[in-house]
Amino acid sequence: MTHGKPRRSDATRAAILAAARERFGVDGYERATIRAIAADAGIDPTMVMRYYGNKEKLFAAAADVDLRLPDLMTVPSDQVGTRLAQHFLNRWEHDEAMAALLRAGATNEAAAQRMREILTTQLVPMVAAVCPDPSQAPTRAALVASQVLGAALCRYILRLSPLAEMPPQDITAWLGPTLQRYLRRV
Amino acid sequence: MTHGKPRRSDATRAAILAAARERFGVDGYERATIRAIAADAGIDPTMVMRYYGNKEKLFAAAADVDLRLPDLMTVPSDQVGTRLAQHFLNRWEHDEAMAALLRAGATNEAAAQRMREILTTQLVPMVAAVCPDPSQAPTRAALVASQVLGAALCRYILRLSPLAEMPPQDITAWLGPTLQRYLRRV
DNA sequence: GTCTATAATTCGATAGAC
DNA sequence: GTCTATCGAATTATAGAC
Numbered sequence: 001m002t003h004g005k006p007r008r009s010d011a012t013r014a015a016i017l018a019a020a021r022e023r024f025g026v027d028g029y030e031r032a033t034i035r036a037i038a039a040d041a042g043i044d045p046t047m048v049m050r051y052y053g054n055k056e057k058l059f060a061a062a063a064d065v066d067l068r069l070p071d072l073m074t075v076p077s078d079q080v081g082t083r084l085a086q087h088f089l090n091r092w093e094h095d096e097a098m099a100a101l102l103r104a105g106a107t108n109e110a111a112a113q114r115m116r117e118i119l120t121t122q123l124v125p126m127v128a129a130v131c132p133d134p135s136q137a138p139t140r141a142a143l144v145a146s147q148v149l150g151a152a153l154c155r156y157i158l159r160l161s162p163l164a165e166m167p168p169q170d171i172t173a174w175l176g177p178t179l180q181r182y183l184r185r186v
Numbered sequence: 187m188t189h190g191k192p193r194r195s196d197a198t199r200a201a202i203l204a205a206a207r208e209r210f211g212v213d214g215y216e217r218a219t220i221r222a223i224a225a226d227a228g229i230d231p232t233m234v235m236r237y238y239g240n241k242e243k244l245f246a247a248a249a250d251v252d253l254r255l256p257d258l259m260t261v262p263s264d265q266v267g268t269r270l271a272q273h274f275l276n277r278w279e280h281d282e283a284m285a286a287l288l289r290a291g292a293t294n295e296a297a298a299q300r301m302r303e304i305l306t307t308q309l310v311p312m313v314a315a316v317c318p319d320p321s322q323a324p325t326r327a328a329l330v331a332s333q334v335l336g337a338a339l340c341r342y343i344l345r346l347s348p349l350a351e352m353p354p355q356d357i358t359a360w361l362g363p364t365l366q367r368y369l370r371r372v
Numbered sequence: 373g374t375c376t377a378t379a380a381t382t383c384g385a386t387a388g389a390c
Numbered sequence: 391g392t393c394t395a396t397c398g399a400a401t402t403a404t405a406g407a408c
Contacts, residue, residue, distance in 0.1 A: 028216070033401070043374090049402085105344055112345070142340060150335045150339060159302075160302055162328060174368070233391085236391085241383095241384070
């Protein structure tokens with residue numbers, strides 16, 4: 001969301017956001033401190049407050065994730081499950097904001113609210129486009145979320161063996177048929 | 187684990203544990219305070235420290251959960267998935283310690299360690315008893331955990347609609363085939 | 373824009389009277 | 391066993407000098 005004129009201190013703001021995503025992702029909302037985030041970003045803690053107002057707004061900015069869901073209409077209908085599993089695995093591996101949101105959502109109501117919004121506004125419409133009966137989209141999307149978030153929880157947060165060490169393609173092979181069923185089963 | 191002689195203040199200890207399970211379950215590890223737990227139990231905060239030493243030990247006592255897994259050997263092999271889904275739904279609905287452990291495990295390393303122990307010592311052996319190749323038990327158990335924990339996360343922690351409001355039997359009907367595949371698919 | 377100093381809370385934990 | 395009082399540390403957030 002680029003405004004008309006880029007501010008001079010956008011680099012500093014970006015450094016703060018990167019540090020915030022990492023800290024919120026590793027420590028969760030409560031234990032991630034403004035001080036630690038500022039230290040990681042190499043600036044003064046006061047600057048964080050100046051730029052983002054308070055801790056809650058900083059988190060909202062750090063956890064403003066876009067699932068970047070693919071267009072499943074171009075995928076053969078018997079492969080949408082595997083394709084979606086691939087996509088989510090890739091997103092989790094490369095975007096720290098995903099872990100930040102998940103970890104914080106477990107203990108912080110505002111973060112949980114944001115997760116519900118993201119799932120409702122991004123995942124549900126995509127599911128509605130590929131599932132047999134669009135009126136079932138919220139239910140099917142919630143089931144997809146339950147498996148995707150559960151796998152991410154076990155792999156990235158709890159670091160449960162052997163799920164934490166498995167190659168992404170192995171996980172995709174297991175989760176693909178599950179998501180396929182949640183998306184398409186009549 | 188009843189010792190030889192029951193102590194006089196076991197009622198107080200039990201009240202503390204019940205309050206701790208609720209607070210840890212609702213607030214997570216960091217935001218659940220000794221003061222709030224003591225207030226819920228109707229006693230002095232000092233007593234909590236006296237009985238349990240410190241916050242970490244109190245949580246360990248509150249989150250000492252037993253999955254009470256059923257003996258799936260007595261269940262027809264094509265129904266183990268549904269039977270297991272039923273069991274977990276029932277456990278989540280009736281034991282606050284389950285939510286306490288899940289919520290805390292997301293932000294507290296000690297709690298995550300306890301979850302790994304519980305899954306390794308309780309779930310893996312059960313899976314080994316019913317899956318085709320026992321050497322795959324850790325992998326299959328982790329997949330079962332990913333779906334069960336993910337569903338619990340969405341339903342009880344994030345309160346994601348419509349999963350949060352669905353009747354348990356509807357959820358069982360969806361998750362049963364998934365768990366069946368994770369347990370038995372060759 | 374940047375930093376020092378500090379206000380205002382809150383928490384876990386302890387000492388000690390009774 | 392129970393409670394009062396409090397310590398010491400950590401946190402978010404603000405005020406204000408430069």
